[in-house]
Amino acid sequence: xxxxxxSMLERAPSQDTRQDGSVPRPVAFRGAGFMPGGGRASxxxxxxxxxxxxxxxxxxxxxxxxxxxxxxxxAVAIYKLxxxxxxxxxxxxxxxxxxxxxxxxxxxxxxVGFAIGLxxxxxxxxxxxxxxxxxxxKIALLPLLILWLGIGEEPKIATIALGVFFSTAISVYSGVxxxxxxxxxxxxxxxxxxxxxxxxxxxxxxxxxxLAGFRITASVALLLVVxxxxxxxxxxxxxxxxxxxxxxxxxxxxxxVVILSLFGLAVGKAINVLEMRLLHWx
Amino acid sequence: xxxxADHISHRFGGLDVLDDVSFTVASGEVVAIVGPxxxxxxxxxxxxxxxxxxxxxxxELRGAPPDNSLNPLTFVFQDFALLPWCTVEANVEFPLxxxxxxxxxRQAVVDDALRRTGLSDFRGAYPKQLSGGMRQRxxxxxxxxxxxxxxxxxxxxxxxxxxxRELLMEDFVRLLADxxxxxxxxxxxxxxxxxxxxxxxxxxxxxxxxxxVVSIPMTRAERGGIDARGKLLTLQNQLWSLIRExxxxxxxxxxxx
Numbered sequence: 001x002x003x004x005x006x007s008m009l010e011r012a013p014s015q016d017t018r019q020d021g022s023v024p025r026p027v028a029f030r031g032a033g034f035m036p037g038g039g040r041a042s043x044x045x046x047x048x049x050x051x052x053x054x055x056x057x058x059x060x061x062x063x064x065x066x067x068x069x070x071x072x073x074x075a076v077a078i079y080k081l082x083x084x085x086x087x088x089x090x091x092x093x094x095x096x097x098x099x100x101x102x103x104x105x106x107x108x109x110x111x112v113g114f115a116i117g118l119x120x121x122x123x124x125x126x127x128x129x130x131x132x133x134x135x136x137x138k139i140a141l142l143p144l145l146i147l148w149l150g151i152g153e154e155p156k157i158a159t160i161a162l163g164v165f166f167s168t169a170i171s172v173y174s175g176v177x178x179x180x181x182x183x184x185x186x187x188x189x190x191x192x193x194x195x196x197x198x199x200x201x202x203x204x205x206x207x208x209x210x211l212a213g214f215r216i217t218a219s220v221a222l223l224l225v226v227x228x229x230x231x232x233x234x235x236x237x238x239x240x241x242x243x244x245x246x247x248x249x250x251x252x253x254x255x256x257v258v259i260l261s262l263f264g265l266a267v268g269k270a271i272n273v274l275e276m277r278l279l280h281w282x
Numbered sequence: 283x284x285x286x287a288d289h290i291s292h293r294f295g296g297l298d299v300l301d302d303v304s305f306t307v308a309s310g311e312v313v314a315i316v317g318p319x320x321x322x323x324x325x326x327x328x329x330x331x332x333x334x335x336x337x338x339x340x341x342e343l344r345g346a347p348p349d350n351s352l353n354p355l356t357f358v359f360q361d362f363a364l365l366p367w368c369t370v371e372a373n374v375e376f377p378l379x380x381x382x383x384x385x386x387x388r389q390a391v392v393d394d395a396l397r398r399t400g401l402s403d404f405r406g407a408y409p410k411q412l413s414g415g416m417r418q419r420x421x422x423x424x425x426x427x428x429x430x431x432x433x434x435x436x437x438x439x440x441x442x443x444x445x446x447r448e449l450l451m452e453d454f455v456r457l458l459a460d461x462x463x464x465x466x467x468x469x470x471x472x473x474x475x476x477x478x479x480x481x482x483x484x485x486x487x488x489x490x491x492x493x494x495v496v497s498i499p500m501t502r503a504e505r506g507g508i509d510a511r512g513k514l515l516t517l518q519n520q521l522w523s524l525i526r527e528x529x530x531x532x533x534x535x536x537x538x539x
Contacts, residue, residue: 182359182361182363183363183365185333185363186357186359186363187376188333189331189332189333189353189355189356189357190353190356190376190377190428191353191377191380192376192377192380193380196379196380200365200376200379201365204365204367205367279367281366281367281368281408281410282366282410
């Protein structure tokens with residue numbers, strides 16, 4: 001026998017019952033938009049369309065190839081550079097400068113950033129200096145660095161290292177500041193030693209900000225290496241682009257630009273992989 | 283091991299938060315601390331646990347902690363305080379890594395803590411994959427792993443829904459049943475206070491002073507029975523009558539701040 005409660009539910013009026021005979025209408029959906037998706041396919045399609053149109057404009061003679069060579073001409077220029085061996089000479093010179101400068105700037109920036117994030121004295125001194133020196137365009141220091149370090153690789157590497165250092169230090173101490181205090185207090189409440197808190201709580205907690213900083217400093221390093229090579233270098237992508245521009249070899253100039261773009265993309269991809277491996281917990 | 287609040291006063295800048303608070307938590311005893319919002323409950327717990335230096339007075343321990351205790355005073359946090367980049371197992375193991383325990387002993391302790399909190403099947407999960415109740419279970423397992431003499435619990439159930447709260451309260455009753463572990467239990471929920479505590483310390487509005495200490499005249503096991511509900515409700519009402527006026531004043535103060 002059904003319970004009284006059950007029979008009451010069964011006798012409850014259905015939602016479809018309309019005593020005044022009015023016609024129901026659906027509630028209008030208002031929640032659309034403001035949720036952009038990935039759209040990777042559309043990005044590639046758009047890029048392909050732009051290149052196709054560019055090629056068409058070149059092939060049809062709509063633009064002067066001296067001012068804007070067609071993509072096929074740029075591809076041929078890259079091929080010739082690769083075959084002649086000049087491409088590797090220029091790319092390897094730039095990669096060594098970027099690698100050395102970025103590494104020195106990053107190591108120094110991480111150390112100083114952590115010191116500022118953890119020590120009152122370092123914070124007082126460090127933030128004052130960083131605030132004063134960060135806004136200076138680092139390339140403006142290259143002539144001074146040449147005076148100090150001589151004409152060679154050192155001033156170029158030092159310029160890149162300086163540019164990378166300030167951005168890294170800022171992103172590291174911002175990351176350290178952003179580590180939830182409750183996690184530090186939790187570790188302290190278990191008598192976890194200071195160094196273990198730094199390694200096991202603060203470092204992983206600050207890592208998202210540090211890796212975001214790497215993305216910025218990679219771009220800074222690329223910008224500075226090109227600028228530095230344009231000012232004083234025989235080899236390197238920056239020197240190659242400048243030389244091509246001076247000789248009105250725009251296909252080669254744009255070949256250099258494409259190589260720079262590919263280099264930037266490769267670095268971005270490497271940081272993506274790093275983030276996926278190290279920040280999978282997010 | 284007893285924990286003693288000895289004439290503790292505290293101020294933040296010009297703001298007096300606690301004023302001459304004294305009481306003792308005896309070995310194996312559960313003491314709840316209740317009071318209006320902003321009366322300094324959490325500040326008091328931080329002082330008792332050694333995370334905050336009081337302006338005056340001090341927190342003291344009397345007697346030796348249990349031989350196997352790795353952290354006699356251990357917190358269970360309101361917001362769980364789990365490391366999001368660590369699995370459940372690694373979170374529970376976290377306070378053990380710097381101790382003298384070797385890897386095998388650590389694993390045994392972690393396994394035991396996970397089993398006691400019903401987390402054995404979730405050892406590889408990350409905190410973001412768990413519900414609020416499960417996250418707090420991880421916090422409790424981590425606390426149990428160091429075999430505390432006294433648990434310092436700062437509103438451990440306040441971030442949870444009522445059903446999860448009920449389930450965890452049953453877990454607390456079970457964990458505290460053998461009387462080997464004491465607790466200081468900060469809460470604004472009077473039902474939790476009368477269900478779990480042996481004594482309830484009622485603080486006044488800011489600056490928090492001990493206004494009354496109410497003993498609960500029943501064992502925790504007895505409180506689960508239907509017969510006890512009426513008595514517990516009476517106690518709850520008694521506590522509420524002590525707090526109500528000041529809670530209203532405290533709320534107005536917060537609104538005008």
